[in-house]
Amino acid sequence: MGKTEAMKKNDIRIIRKRRALMDILARLPDDIGRSLRGLPDRVLDGLEEIRFRTDRPVIVYSSGSEYEVARMGDRNVSQAEIEKIFSLLVHHSNYSYQEEIKSGYVTLEGGHRVGICGKVVSDNGRVVAVKDISSINIRRGSEFPGISDELIPFIVSGKKQIRNTLIVSPPKCGKTTVLRDAIRNLSNSGYKVGVCDERSEIAGAAQGIPGFDVGMRTDVLDGCPKNIGIDMLIRSMSPDIIAVDELGTDADAAAVERVTVAGISLIATMHGDSYEDVIRSRMGKCVKAGLISRIILLGQEPVPGTIKAVYTAAKVNLIEDSSMNLKWTREEKEVDK
């Protein structure tokens, strides 16, 4: 790729990221939004998280560093402000997000995730509600077109068959970002992709329109529980590939089994840090049964989305170069030069 083209692509990415950030800031109370908009460009461009805690200052995480946000008057965030921030983020409509709130997060338009902590109300071990919210963590959703380019050869076999693949990493290592770009790549390469986007993070859909580019042959089932949505996609959309985020329960493992026996390929993510973590998890039996044929481990060093290893089901590591970085990193370096 030529330097100019790389620069152009990078510029577009930065503009889209900035626009997405401004959309989030516009949802915050005026004074807080203004303080955050006043941060230096390099902080805003690299912004990963905004954290609000009761009686604590606003803290942002950007490019791996932590910054405290200066505000006029009392720099600490009051309980009332936390409630107001949350109310604004959910458009004063808690009922719209009731299932997500019970899981401790809500997903905003554009795929940004808002984590919440507070007093949990439970009934028979089941979370009924979260009240008296004391902490809010806004995690910025991001897309890096091309981030999965070097992953694709591990997923697509010589006969253009898609291997059932698990993308595995601890939180904040770029699983969803890589999955999203892999979906876009495969969809634009001619495969019909069905996405079951339980948390609206993959496509970032709002009112049915994906906020991220997930490709021209992608159908998104938004907000649907995975184990139900997978069956709906199989029956109704005849996909070549089904993509889901964050597998982990027995119901998910059963759904994976149903996908693979239906002759449809699966690309999914899950939390973990090693091959052994996968084997110990609920998905372990799927790997042992040969239903999953590629396990791609991602890491955060030197940058989120770095491929640490690509395993076959029999634990053969297909890459030796563990410092292999994804394409967008190299493009950024190219632009820097």
Next chain:
Amino acid sequence: MISKIAVCLLMTASGLAGGITASNMLIKRERILAELMEGLRILKAEIYYTHDHLDLVAARVAEMAPKTAGLLFDNFQRILNHNDEADIKELWQESVMTTFPLHIPLKEKDCASLLSLGQKLGKTDVDGQCRFIDGVIVELSVRHDEACETVKNKAQLVKTLGVAAGTICAVLYI
């Protein structure tokens, strides 16, 4: 003499007009309470079946609800979109006050029932919202029944009283 007759007629006509206006107020209150109940039923259904954000739900209720309820939700939707930083309770209160300035033709307690909706609107899960809206509908239906009873018993009486008052004034004037 002619001027005296004219004044007497005017007094009787004023009494009749006053009676009709008061009677219409009673009938209007009954109609508005029925419309509000219908509007709240639509609100409940929209929240239950769509889970959409409050501004979108209010906009749809404004389109579907009968006249006065539609106007109330239209005001609410506009006020909410214009100033979404304020608390929903305040915004709802503003909408009610804009739609029914000086509470006319509703009574103070009708408005109090309506205003109570703002306390929890949007703040709970769907079941909570439905139960809460149901509660307000029940309150309004009690008021509606009372308004129906008042119309039945007093609407004609008020008109007659108006004419009678006008006539008495005319007689006294003569």
